[in-house]
Amino acid sequence: MKGPDAAVSASVGPRGDRSTLTVLLLASTLTVMAGAVLVPVIELIRADLGLSSGAAGLILTAHGLSLAVSGPVIGKAMDRWGVRGPLAAGLLLYGVAGAAGMVVTSYPVLIASRLVFGVGAAVIFTGTTLSLLNLFDGAARDRAMGYRGTAISLGGIFFPLVGGALGAISWHAPFAVYLLGLPLGLAVLRLLPDSAPHPVPGGGKPRRLFSVPAGVLVLCGLQFVASGLLYGVLVFLPLRLAEIGVTNPFTVALFTATMSLVMSVVGLGYAPLRARLGNPRLVIGSFATWTVALVILAVTDLPVLFLVAPSIFGIGMGLAVPALTLMVGEQVPPHQRGQATAVLATATFTGQFVSPLVLGPVQGATSIPTTFAVCAALAGVVLVGLLVMYRSSLRGGPTTPGPQSGPGPQPASAGPAAGGPAPGRGGAVGQPEPEPERAGPG
Numbered sequence: 001m002k003g004p005d006a007a008v009s010a011s012v013g014p015r016g017d018r019s020t021l022t023v024l025l026l027a028s029t030l031t032v033m034a035g036a037v038l039v040p041v042i043e044l045i046r047a048d049l050g051l052s053s054g055a056a057g058l059i060l061t062a063h064g065l066s067l068a069v070s071g072p073v074i075g076k077a078m079d080r081w082g083v084r085g086p087l088a089a090g091l092l093l094y095g096v097a098g099a100a101g102m103v104v105t106s107y108p109v110l111i112a113s114r115l116v117f118g119v120g121a122a123v124i125f126t127g128t129t130l131s132l133l134n135l136f137d138g139a140a141r142d143r144a145m146g147y148r149g150t151a152i153s154l155g156g157i158f159f160p161l162v163g164g165a166l167g168a169i170s171w172h173a174p175f176a177v178y179l180l181g182l183p184l185g186l187a188v189l190r191l192l193p194d195s196a197p198h199p200v201p202g203g204g205k206p207r208r209l210f211s212v213p214a215g216v217l218v219l220c221g222l223q224f225v226a227s228g229l230l231y232g233v234l235v236f237l238p239l240r241l242a243e244i245g246v247t248n249p250f251t252v253a254l255f256t257a258t259m260s261l262v263m264s265v266v267g268l269g270y271a272p273l274r275a276r277l278g279n280p281r282l283v284i285g286s287f288a289t290w291t292v293a294l295v296i297l298a299v300t301d302l303p304v305l306f307l308v309a310p311s312i313f314g315i316g317m318g319l320a321v322p323a324l325t326l327m328v329g330e331q332v333p334p335h336q337r338g339q340a341t342a343v344l345a346t347a348t349f350t351g352q353f354v355s356p357l358v359l360g361p362v363q364g365a366t367s368i369p370t371t372f373a374v375c376a377a378l379a380g381v382v383l384v385g386l387l388v389m390y391r392s393s394l395r396g397g398p399t400t401p402g403p404q405s406g407p408g409p410q411p412a413s414a415g416p417a418a419g420g421p422a423p424g425r426g427g428a429v430g431q432p433e434p435e436p437e438r439a440g441p442g
Helices: 017-036 039-049 053-081 084-102 107-135 138-167 173-191 214-243 249-268 270-277 279-299 303-330 334-365 368-389 391-396
Strands: none
Touching: 017 053, 017 084, 017 107, 017 138, 017 173, 039 053, 039 138, 053 084, 053 107, 053 334, 084 107, 084 173, 107 138, 107 173, 107 303, 107 334, 138 173, 138 249, 138 270, 138 303, 214 249, 214 279, 214 303, 214 334, 214 368, 249 270, 249 303, 270 279, 270 303, 279 303, 279 368, 303 334, 334 368, 368 391
8 A cells, every 4th residue: 555655747648637627626616615705795786685684694595504404315316326427517596596686676585596596506606516426536635635724715816806796786796706607617617527426335226315434423423513613713703803993894894805815725735744743733724724814803802813813713614624625535435435535525515604603692782802812622622532542553654554543433344345434544544545546537
């Protein structure tokens, strides 16, 4: 078995690997664009339709609810029938349902369109993640996942700027950006390999509708916490800045954009960091940086430290997004990757949806600094749990396999003889043995 330092060529194969990667990365940005492009015009929508602040907020978050609910079913379908067709259909649905806001003037119809739109977003999140896991191996897969994290974070910077520019025309205009899903859907049909779904070991069909290892659920729990902490910063940092007199919208945007920019840079370096340290260390490092950043936000009144803290938080996000995705994909055999990545999507967007609902009452009963302190305590508790969980891996080094040091138990049938996971590289035990490494999509 090759160690994590084994290099894999990045040369472009005869099937247009680079073009396929580009399309998948562009499609990956659409999930963050789902709400980000509307943030600059949400107040205009609220005023024009005569909505309360809560009702207006649902325009930004309703798609997350339908995404979380439909994700596991979509993942199961992709495991059964493959990725290319469903992903193309999801992109087309995303474009049509998202662009409905260009002409809709009724709030109930707008919310209904956002719920349908969320189903398309669920297909995109699961389909792009699953495609990157299936089409790339070894160091090429690590690089692809790092690029994915960078693309997502850059989308978090770019799309609000586009939405703001179009919002100067009309609050309906930013909805036109969702039409990007249409050409990307056609590109997926043209470029994505029409690979058959992975066979179930033994030639049978899965007996249960959903069956993922307990380790995947633990990793998805970590993703849920990560998403909740991220949205805690995004929601309450502007409010905290207002308390110290920083209210200019462009200046406030710079504070949050710094986090996305740092995340983008860190994502580009994910592959060598994973090879050197292993994914468990990177996830532990993520929660350590989040704890530090949140403590700073809880105790400081200095504007410069409010710029430093999001930067530190962005380091952790740049590490955690690709690391957790790969750990989930490597915890299961290929025929279960759709289910596993769909559960990851559900955890991600449920965390985003729940975060303000949970932290809002905390802030109302105490203060914003106390809310950040609560978040720091949560990150610290998870950090301690991870240090205990991975203590044997941390002593043995990033390439040392050991019994069950990955998160959660593995099913008895998940060993190599059954086509399931075996101890993997990068220090995360409970992952499958890497497939034969190749340069890019097959």
